[in-house]
Amino acid sequence: MKYPIGIQDFEKIIQDGYVYVDKTDLIYKLVNGGNIYFLSRPRRFGKSLLVSTLKYYFQGRKDLFKGLAIDSLETEWKEYPVFHLSFGTGNFTESQTLRQILEDYISEKEEEYGRNVNANTLGGRFASLLHAAHKKTGRRAVVLIDEYDKPLLDVLDTNYKGIQDGQELPLEEVNRNILKGFYSVFKDADQDLKFVLLTGVTKFSQVSVFSGFNQPDDISMNRRYEALCGITKEELLTVFDSSIRELADDLDISYEETVERLKKKYDGYHFGEKMIDIFNPFSILNCFKNLSMRNFWFASGTPTYLVRLLAHFNENINELIGRYYAASQFIDYKADVERPLPMIYQSGYLTIKDCMIEDNTYLLDFPNEEVRNGFIDAIACGYFKDSRTEPTSWVIDVTQSLRTGDTVKFEKQMTALLSSISYRFQRKQDPMECERYFQYTFFLIVKMLAFYNTVAEKATSEGRIDCVVECPNYVYVIEFKMNSSADAALQQIAEKGYTKPYDADPRTVICLGINFSSQTGTLDGFKAVTEAGVL
Numbered sequence: 001m002k003y004p005i006g007i008q009d010f011e012k013i014i015q016d017g018y019v020y021v022d023k024t025d026l027i028y029k030l031v032n033g034g035n036i037y038f039l040s041r042p043r044r045f046g047k048s049l050l051v052s053t054l055k056y057y058f059q060g061r062k063d064l065f066k067g068l069a070i071d072s073l074e075t076e077w078k079e080y081p082v083f084h085l086s087f088g089t090g091n092f093t094e095s096q097t098l099r100q101i102l103e104d105y106i107s108e109k110e111e112e113y114g115r116n117v118n119a120n121t122l123g124g125r126f127a128s129l130l131h132a133a134h135k136k137t138g139r140r141a142v143v144l145i146d147e148y149d150k151p152l153l154d155v156l157d158t159n160y161k162g163i164q165d166g167q168e169l170p171l172e173e174v175n176r177n178i179l180k181g182f183y184s185v186f187k188d189a190d191q192d193l194k195f196v197l198l199t200g201v202t203k204f205s206q207v208s209v210f211s212g213f214n215q216p217d218d219i220s221m222n223r224r225y226e227a228l229c230g231i232t233k234e235e236l237l238t239v240f241d242s243s244i245r246e247l248a249d250d251l252d253i254s255y256e257e258t259v260e261r262l263k264k265k266y267d268g269y270h271f272g273e274k275m276i277d278i279f280n281p282f283s284i285l286n287c288f289k290n291l292s293m294r295n296f297w298f299a300s301g302t303p304t305y306l307v308r309l310l311a312h313f314n315e316n317i318n319e320l321i322g323r324y325y326a327a328s329q330f331i332d333y334k335a336d337v338e339r340p341l342p343m344i345y346q347s348g349y350l351t352i353k354d355c356m357i358e359d360n361t362y363l364l365d366f367p368n369e370e371v372r373n374g375f376i377d378a379i380a381c382g383y384f385k386d387s388r389t390e391p392t393s394w395v396i397d398v399t400q401s402l403r404t405g406d407t408v409k410f411e412k413q414m415t416a417l418l419s420s421i422s423y424r425f426q427r428k429q430d431p432m433e434c435e436r437y438f439q440y441t442f443f444l445i446v447k448m449l450a451f452y453n454t455v456a457e458k459a460t461s462e463g464r465i466d467c468v469v470e471c472p473n474y475v476y477v478i479e480f481k482m483n484s485s486a487d488a489a490l491q492q493i494a495e496k497g498y499t500k501p502y503d504a505d506p507r508t509v510i511c512l513g514i515n516f517s518s519q520t521g522t523l524d525g526f527k528a529v530t531e532a533g534v535l
Helices: 010-015 024-031 047-058 097-113 122-137 171-188 233-239 241-251 255-266 281-290 304-310 341-346 369-383 391-403 407-426 431-452 486-496
Strands: 036-040 082-086 141-146 161-164 167-170 193-200 323-326 351-356 361-365 455-460 463-470 474-482 508-517 522-530
Touching: 010 047, 024 047, 047 082, 047 141, 047 193, 082 122, 097 122, 097 171, 122 141, 122 171, 161 171, 167 171, 233 241, 233 255, 241 255, 241 281, 255 281, 255 369, 304 341, 304 369, 369 391, 369 431, 391 407, 391 431, 391 474, 407 431, 407 508, 407 522, 431 463, 431 474, 431 508, 474 486, 486 508, 486 522
Parallel strands: 036 193, 082 141, 141 193, 474 508
Antiparallel strands: 161 167, 323 361, 351 361, 455 463, 463 474, 508 522
């Protein structure tokens, strides 16, 4: 099977025999259900392929759709003038990139349809092109704009500068003004438009796309189009059945266990109230091609702008996840610097895990292991940046210590890591703030250890264990305390019966009581015990 990794052109995928997950029934429904749309999806989720497929559909390329669902639905296959513009490849940290891309595209189209000498702005020239194309072909124009928001995301919350009207301004403002002028023309071009689709990761309230288009239909959370991008479980099991079997053979596990691992690693996205499970297509394709379950999607683009934005926010990531939110807080609300939650959700680092339809609230959390591990790693690298040890290397060293039962070394590794953030606690006078940072610090540590699938937060009938680390020969039941004692932590483990689930486990169970001092900002008590006594 040929996997179209990095290939976003529908024609190339079909003609060169790459695997294609047929979404054309949804495309037909989309085209015949309205004419001006906006779709938000995370990066590398198939938005560009969707736009490319629409381009060939509106060009009347019936030959490319033979045997697909739309082949039995469409009967006319009319050809329309198509304006396809993508910002996906531009480097918009350079001040002239956006204007130059628009200038080059419009100039190219003016060679085909002619230039209106009375139109001087980029927006005015583009509006004239739409009218000219309508007049020349007798059919209204189709406008497809892919990654409309990249010129803003590239420079969001940075110090890049640009020049506009002879004045130096933040490049974010320059690019925003250019886009305003370009997109605003569409409000007067309705008579020349057949179909419009804009795709992107985020919504920006500062850009007049949504007012200029007379409010396009935002289908990002429309239950009819939840599966428009990405791969459903049904599609995974049918289209990629042979690929799953090949991966199972390579991993020497069953077909069913392979599916479960794929689901845990790459599934979990939800884009509507139907809660259809959507697998990350970029990761799935790479996994099958490489026969490896690595963090492909996350490694393809670190969310540096989101880490920057979290610095503006009062809440830590552990306080954002696992909570119910009104739709207006993360869907309807347009993303900006001071409200990062919509951008974290829209970028794909959080997703809907449950919904309360009666009160229109949604539970947000990490979609899967790949995203959770990668995002925590990015945050931890900034949080523990003053540590002598890089967090990822620290995790590798700690994992080795725990696998060999070396609790003395583990204590030293914990102390070394925490020493890098002691100043944050020492300057916190408010006990509540100390508690918040304590919870955040150990949340990051627990999640960092989870990279190797050795850690799970355990809920029992008596309460929730802070941390359980399961290794081949050892099981660690860990309780963290602040400004208390290691003995108090061990007493809680005993009183709550946290080790009972492992009574029949042949591995050695080690209870770790760890106390943290807010005054020193590091460990102040560490004790390890087994049934045989103190280690």
